[in-house]
Amino acid sequence: MSALPADDVGGPAQPLLTVRGLLRHFPLKRNLPWQPRAVVRAVDGVDFVVRKGETLGVVGESGCGKSTTARLLMHLIAPDAGEIVFDGRVVGGNDLPLREFRRQVQMVFQDSYASLNPRLTVEDSIAFGPQVHGLAHRAAVERARDLLARVGLEPRRFAERYPHELSGGQRQRVNIARALAVQPRLLILDEAVSALDKSVEAQVLNLLLDLKEQFDLTYVFISHDLHVVRTLSDRVLVMYLGRVAELGATEALFTAPLHPYTGALLASMPTLDPDRRTTEAPLAGDPPNPIDPPPGCRFHTRCPLAEPVCAQRVPAIDLAAPHAVACLMHEPGSRHSRAGTSSEKRTEE
């Protein structure tokens, strides 16, 4: 890794982002004041760590809480419980006020058109962020034009255009430039390439890889496209129904997944390999409702290896392990038939 960026505080060994016990519930509207209120448990206790300079992929079905987690990371929504630590400093605390945090973490959204104010020119959109943080207008515009060039859009052709005149891929490049304008260290990409045509997607992904090198960035890459995640990520986080299911190095996770859900996800990846035909769906049933999640391990209702103990006990996840998983089968002493006793140690890659 090249020299650390100027705002680095804790050195290369310190994780860039540590998330502990992140929780966020959304109450639903009720018709009459005496009816009990239903609650969507969107993010229900999430822990993970993002290392400096890595790309962490985040995968899961719709409704698993990926996007809510992204917004919680950015503090666009306030968490109901839990803590986010950025480079050793608690976000929102005295060491790291929100405004400063917001300069160091940025996000690129899925909908490239909705992410840009239709009334502002491209360069004004990009220059907004730096100006908020004190840069003078002219300097901000200069930086905006420079970034446009770096994302592959010629400033002369694009700087004074409006978003509706650009194609989807071009707009997403603008969004990336906008995110980079405040010189962040962490970039959260929430399905950033999902809405693009495949060929354009490839170009934008390559751009992202280049920029990561150039600017010394760390990425959190949220996607439902497992192929892309495999290509881009160093480690992968699998989420299910508001909780972390598995977290490990990409290749290890893809070749030997520990959590049955991960296994099912990978098995459902479409492939052109004629030897790997999918004749039946790897997972039965619909994803349960985040309003009323199953007790115990949330996946047990669809898990082919579930046993009665899975409905009674919530699996714990050990983040210190290089390949962490929240499943009773891998928890020694959990009374699942496949788990060892607490004295045995599992060998992991």
Add this chain to the structure above:
Amino acid sequence: MLAYLLRRLLLTLPIMLGVALVCFALVHLAPGDPLVSVLPPDASAELQKQLMALYGFDRSLPEQFGVWIWRALHGDLGTSIASGRPVTAEVLRAVGNTLMLATMATAIGFFFGALFGFVAGYFRDSWVDKLASATAVFGVSVPHYWLGMVLVIVFAVQLNWLPPSGAGPGGSDVWEWNWEHVRHLILPAVTMSVIPMGIIARTVRALVAEALAQEWVVGLRAKGLTDFGVFRHVVKNVAPTALAVMGLQLGYLLGGSILIETVFSWPGTGFLLNSAIFQRDLPLLQGTILVLAMFFVVLNVLVDLVQTALDPRIARA
């Protein structure tokens, strides 16, 4: 669904209370002496005090409000200062007349408005559309009190076909369903119908054009449905909103009839309002505004409920 209805009804109560409050405040912020129309200018202070106490004007405002509301809930809206008759009786009688006028006007307006709107929406951008749309714009832009005057000039003064004012021969205000009386209804109702006609025509045109552009119409045609069949589907689609707009227009006409009633000397609530204002008859003014406003609120809720019942998309859990 039931829960939604209950909720909607519950929400109406604070609004009704607010409306009553505004009614009360409106009238009591009027400068000037409330008894000026009744007291002779040289009345003694003693007499003044007596009358003030009689009408309750000597109590504090919140107290007056409370008393007024309480009595109103029991149907007693006080006594008119100018005429000495109970307000409730006067208002109810006037409301009957206005309701008749407004309903007739809304019916005419809805009929023609829907007709023009449908025609315009179906034959979009043709000369028929342009004509119908022009009529709609006319309806919305014309000052209806002026139109009333013009119609009076043409039909009453010049042609002498219809009477220029009043609700019955000889200015009587006792209604009967005979031609003698209905003659008096025609001009004011037609005049009043122009605004709802314009608004409904516009709304229906937009709705019909939008509905015809939808993909399910193409699907229906592909199934082999005749033009008439498609027409019925479009009607079903457009009806809830059109009826809602009609209901709202009825409410507006009820509340806003004063101008037409002034032109035609129609003995309705508008006319009553007019005299109450100029005679500074506070109890009558308060009572009339309250009744009219409440009608409007209730009408709004009804329209809402009917629309929800007809269009399941609107009701949300």
Add this chain to the structure above:
Amino acid sequence: MSAVAAPAFERSPGYWSTVLRRLLRDKVAVAAGIVVLLLVLMAIFGPYLTPADPYASSMLKRLQPIGAEGYPLGSDELGRDLLSRLILGARLSLFMGITPVLFAFVLGTALGVLAGYAGGAVNATIMRTIDVFYAFPSVLLAIALSGALGAGIGNALLSLTIVFIPPIARVAESVTAQVRGRDYVEAARASGAGAFTIVRVHVLGNVLGPVFVYATSLIAVSMILASGLSFLGLGVKPPEPEWGLMLNTLRTAIYTQPWIAALPGAMIFITSISFNMLADGLRSAMEVKQ
């Protein structure tokens, strides 16, 4: 970047110039616009355009017909030249039509944006209060307010402004709430911008357009209501020339000089329909975006 003159940046026409171009292509709107312009000019230069003194009355020359000697459009019930009064009347009538809408636009938008952006309790308080006023039919509210406050231009302006604030605020709140949920506002929040900056840069630009278009459609209504108030004796007081008031005082003349009595109303009608068509054209020009 070199300091030598580089070729100019490609830029596209801004939003409003596109709207203007589209508006100019709409013949009906242009015609309406010309009429509006003429009326505005008439209002501004009124005193200089009147052929006779609008206040000079003559008991002998009351209710002269159209085309009478010295009275091209006849005279009113006090013998004043109607043409002059109609011309001068444009001032007050247009003023009473536009001013309340203008004030309501400023106040209503401020309230609506505040309610729409802040959300929560602030929104509930503001919008529920507005709902109470919205629960009155507008004509009734205008007349009740005017009746309570008393006749006179100032009171009429006040009551009309109050009548128009709720609908404008509602539209503003609705659009603001929509805009607030969009990704670019979230991105702006993510950049660390404060609420005022976000509203100024991102929200206002997207809200003012639709609210403005709605407000323009209210001008005709305001004119008719204001004239209606004067017609009832609640607005402008005599001897000021105002079209609605003139309709009122000439009412008794419908039996003797019907067409004279109808003239002031015709002016209101022409003004109202022109404003409406202009507003319609503006709405179409703004709608066909993407």
